[in-house]
Amino acid sequence: ETGVTQTPRHLVMGMTNKKSLKCEQHLGHNAMYWYKQSAKKPLELMFVYNFKEQTENNSVPSRFSPECPNSSHLFLHLHTLQPEDSALYLCASSQDYGGSSGANVLTFGAGSRLTVL
């Protein structure tokens, strides 16, 4: 496979469940990102990992817990979510992080559509 792969594509969970989203990139990129996309709103950056170290956490509630075991894999662990957390969760990667060159252009996965009941 090439590019950025996200699984599962769709997830329905209750407020008391624990689930995880997975992202894998086959591009040799060093930085990986989690974004939240809600209807008719701009993308919200959640977390950034650069060389598997967390470099940004944009005041995300603790019910979202990221994990980056290596530069190719990124997880988002979910527990005790709220209905307002229902959204499309997008993973992205870039060659580099923290600059303005073309190496910082993001490649996105297809997203995981999450519904919290």
Next chain:
Amino acid sequence: KQEVTQIPAALSVPEGENLVLNCSFTDSAIYNLQWFRQDPGKGLTSLLLIQSSQREQTSGRLNASLDKSSGRSTLYIAASQPGDSATYLCAVRSGSNYQLIWGAGTKLIIKP
């Protein structure tokens, strides 16, 4: 604080027309501006990247322009086709931490 606005939120035009999508930003101190395309249920695909020193970029039937002083960018699509139907997002990279600030997108429908 940088803010990015895309108007209109939705646009429907007949096939074959040339069209312009708009993106405006409040702080002209940007590093670059990018246009992305998002198909329903899919992720985003980068279309064009314009560095702050550039005025425009072209790729096939797409042409993006940048006017930093007025805080505006346009994405021109020539001879539109039904396959161009998608949501188009612009994002500005600015700030000391090179943050990407996103617009909410324009949903484009090309009618056959």
